[in-house]
Amino acid sequence: MVDILILNGHIIDGTGNPWFAADVAIRDGHICGIGKLSKLSAKETIDANGKVVCPGFIDIHSHPDIALLARPRHEPKIMQGVTTEVFSNCGIGFAPATPESMKILRDAYAPLFGDDTGVAWDWTSVADYLSRFEKGIAPNIVYLIGHAPVRIMVMGMAERPATKDELNAMQELVRQGMEEGAFGISTGFWYVPICYADIEESIALCQVVAEYGGLYTVHMRNYRETIDESINEVLTIAEATGVPVQISHLAAINENKGRSTDYLRIIDEARARGIDIMCDSYPYLAGSTILQAMLPQWAGSGGPEAILSRLKDKQTRAKIIDELSSSQVDWTKAYICSVKTEGNKIYEGHNFADIAIERCVTVAELICDLLVEEDLEVCFLVHTGHEPDVQTIMSHPAQMIGSDGLHLSGKMHPRLYGAFARYLGRYARELNVLTLENIIRKMTSLPAQRLGLQDRGILKVGMAADVVIFDPNTVRDLATYDEPRQYPEGIPYVIVNGQIVTCDNEHTGTLAGQVLKKR
Structure with a gap:
């Protein structure tokens, strides 16, 4: 007897390999069989005839830091098939913290995170913060230590480089956070007070992250007139520390129209000389922030x-x-x-x-x-963006998919509700920019590999049962700039850790997500 039996699906396993016809069996939160399994007994049977069965999507760049505590069902992302959220990106996060630094963080960044009803805001360490999610959440989570909470905890909003003692203190906070399960550190050089950090500060923090095999994600200082210098700053940090680095939401905007090939060439050249650099992007022409x-x-x-x-x-x-x-x-x-x-x-x-x-x-x-x-x-x-550049960046083998969705009140950017479905519908089916197999790889095994998630991102026996079932002929995003709070269509089933979280396009209320920690 298995818990869930998915019959007659087209399996896209996340590796980039061509789809194949098979059934999938799930037991005790893991995939226990792939093949011709129709004779098995199951507690739940799903007929996936005409549909794609693939791994759950991993959003490598998200911002549900507070929204997920306030609204653990997490419909905007779950309904798209996102089963794992990677957050505290752009250097902005809320742990570790003291009561004093927490007030600064809340005052500075609260507009980015929406309604916080019911959130206590009284944690101190990364471990304490992550424990709040263990009360029940729909998706899995991966935590990155934000540069801002670390710097503010040590230096407040000081407009200067850190002293040696302050660097040591920040390194210890990062080390503690990594010990408590963080997967790396994020920075956002565009935001106060991170913008005051010099390259020595970034190198010092990344040295600690590199010791743990963690990831460094970067909202660069500038995406416009000095973007080349900004990319080179990132490369210098990566080369000095050996840390794997991820350029966040790479884009060619405004006057840089057509220059995406230049940026990607820099990435290719860096990789050729041994620097582990990749990027993420989202499928829209607009950006959003405070x-x-x-x-x-x-x-x-x-x-x-x-x-x-x-x-x-x-x-x-x-x-x-x-x-x-x-x-x-x-x-x-x-x-x-x-x-x-x-x-x-x-x-x-x-x-x-x-x-x-x-x-x-x-x-x-x-x-x-x-x-x-x-x-x-x-x-x-x-x-600010340009469609040909968006397509050029998403087509690069070192690119993966991140929504950068902000959980705002009002009329937020539609990427929160639509990014993943938009890739599947617009860019795979309608425009044929990439095959479904390649796009799904960028949503699943590629970010899993980047993070070191060894049991997710691929449909394979023994892997965690994070699974999405969608109709390749109808899947599409419905969220628009005028009406951004619209769920996509064509994604009837989402399974997290072997439990059905959406069934026939409806959220079941199941909170099956786990706090994933760096091993």
Whole structure:
């Protein structure tokens, strides 16, 4: 007797090999058979005739740090077939922490993480934080130590390089986090206070991660005019430490249209000389983050109180407006996703240029006004990408798939609800950019290999039973920029650790996810 028997499926096993016809049997949370198994007895039988059966998807770049604690059913990702979330990316996370550093982290980054109803916010260590998820979650989780919580715990929001003693203290925090199960460290050089870290700081932290065979994921300093220098900074860190490095959400944006081949050539050349560098990307032309990240670096320093004080000071505000006015952002393509106050919610989904005209101010003035009115809690998205570059990057063998989805209130980026289904429907079936087998490899075995998850990412006897069943003829994303909270269609079954979490396109309420820890 097996727990689940999946009959008549087209098996895409995650390796990139061509599909084959077979049945799949699951017992005690693991795959126990693949082949002609119709004579087996089973507690649950699923007829997958005409459907693909593949490993559960692994989102190598996600941000459910708080949302998953507040809403453990995790429908936006589970309904897409994501069975493992890799999070605390871009250097932004919430463990380790002290009560003092936690306040700074919450004040600085809370807009990125949405409703936190029911979340205690009282953990201190990585182990303590991860234990909160053991109460029950739908997907598995993989934790990366954020650079921000480590730096803030040691240095607060200091606008300078770390001293030797501070480096030692940060190294010890990273070492403790790795001992407690983290898979590596993430950084986000675009965000305060990580932007003040010099390369020696990054090397010091990555030396510890490398000792444990962990991964280093990087939101680079710049994806526009100095992207080449930013990539070279990442390569220098990787070469100095031997740590495997992952460039987060690689894209050719704005004036870099057509340059994706240049970036990929740099990656290929680095790999040829022995640097273990790869990247991830998502299948959209827009990006999304907190509005305060658009402030000049000096204006975004010191924490929320200091930022608001500058924005309210007449002379300092004028200087900020002057610098914002020289921004190359096309504000007709930048839209407000979420705000805090009811009075400004009318602007969610509207572009900055139109709102500025309505309020009879410049866009630079509007940005300052909104940040003050909303206590900095404004998120936005901006269309900067180019479709040929998106396709070029996703086609590279060292690329894997990460949604970068933010769990915002308001009109968030549709990638949270749609990224994985979009790859399967738009880019495999409709545009034939990649085969289903190759795209599924980028969602399953490739990220599993990158993380060192030895029991996931491939459909094989003995592996953990994270399984997705989808219809290759109908699967597609439905989430749009206007209506982002729409589940995809064509993914009727999702199984996590041998338990059915979605059945006939409905969430069962089962919380079968596990806290995965680095071995």
